Amino acid sequence: EIDVLVTAPINKDEMMKQGFKHAGHTGYFEEKFGKKGLMFLVTEKLKVAVSTHHIPVSEISKNISKQKIKEQVRVLNQSLIEDFCIQKPKIAILGLNPHAGDGGAIGKEEIEIIEPAIKELFNEEILAFGSFPADSFFQPEKYSSFDAVLAMYHDQGLAPFKTLAYEEGVNYTAGLPFIRTSPDHGVAYDIAGKNLADEQSFSEAIFTAIKIFKNRNEYQDLIENRLKPRVLAHDNGIDEDLPEENE
Template sequence: MEKSSKIIVGISIGDINGIGLEIILKTFEDKRMLDFCTPVLFGSSKVVSYHKKLLGSETNIHGIHSADKTVHGKINLVNAWKEDVNIDLGKITPEGGKYALKSLAAAADALKNKTIDLLITAPINKENIQSDEFHFPGHTEYLEEHFNGKSLMILMTDELRIGLITGHIPVSHVAEAITPELIKEKVEIMHRSLYQDFNINKPKIAVLGLNPHCGDKGVIGKEDDEIIRPTITEIKETGKLVFGPYAADGFFGSKTYKQFDGVLAMYHDQGLAPFKALSFGNGVNFTAGLEVVRTSPDHGTGYDIAGKNIANSDSFEEALFAAIKIYRNRNELLELEANALKTK
């Protein structure tokens, strides 16, 4: 690999029948993007060529055998498979899931081997990707196991960062999953991430309640008073600026979220519904808590518009810039901490 200070961005291409490759190709149509990073796609030259022809894209792709052969100043492509693949745009097919996983696994291995610096994942379909190798609700859980860590899904823009206490689980299981230990774990991950990934020295974190009106003193549920509120009080005693629980409707309706650096929602839609209402198409999904940096756009496979050349690449571009910034912030903090130790 050529020596360079440029960050090497690994990209999994997602479901081959969706809009993943379209938003990737559109992002790098602007050659100035190569001033910020060196991209490495994990996929197939045949699949990429199919999408390029369909979209009329003139984006040049440079094939390489492995990520350690990356050439800076080019859009690199590692062929994660060589066989022909049937592409059926807009359809949920076994092939779509199989090759989305091949791309993701190759990218994750390169990230683990440090031949790429960070990872951006294009959208997958959670149904057709299921297999013996992928038995997870989504990217977040797959990467958590792959890198042996505890993660936190954060949906973010410049103004809003929402993490999830519980992630991809049925609503019927949410209440039983919320424990003091889980709340403490997720608060700790968010606190650390706000400090190391976003350069916020004393982050303020809001925690949402579980029940409507935070249970109305037990009338609509006891979890807020018996589990969430005492846990927040306990966390405060450690010196962290953690507040709540807040009723989610009023919290977002009154724009109270603007007073905090991070927000923790109790379950998936409690956090993602207001987030996407406020910022859909410009948001980023960030996997906090792991030793590696991974982001993705805030939307799905877009089967309904696949191949029509109308997909918007804004969220993918935001994911790219967010990942680069987070990666740099982490490295700067490591350098500062290392220099502080040397002076002692």
């Protein structure tokens, strides 16, 4: 009976102390619905997803794989089409290491994992590009050329996102079977009761969820009511519908 879900910030440390085993809402929803979610920070002009999020920095490299990146970019690509009405999305993928590895001089992940994944995605007709050095990517003339960015870890993507779009930023979980958004900030206990909190990100989370809901419904209507191709049967000269797998 509920169309969208907007979650408030939570104190992850305190919840885990009380027995909640997940480092946030996303892990709980993934387990509950058997789907992998993609952490996706969005505004009208800037959209940044992260390949790994709430894990220690020391574990980032071993949690990145070619298959994982491919699956995440497929989810990201489909979300941009269905949820944000972008017909042929262009997706930038950041490197893991400084200077995107500098040709292997500062790490091999780009050569061995990230760039092979990008090539295979491009062969699937997904417009994935990279890997780009993260330190110089978030200049307006660069990121504005793409519809979304996949960063390799939490701070690589969220630090520039929150600097550029903190007040209007929304955390959207792509890939789940329902629409879930939240503000892009934490609980802010330090300003509780001081009349200093800014509600804009929470408001944006509500309106973004509604917008995605409308976009997704419109997309489904278009898909369900699309015209199917027809061919002329060679044996009897009668128009027949193509089988679904040959459309």
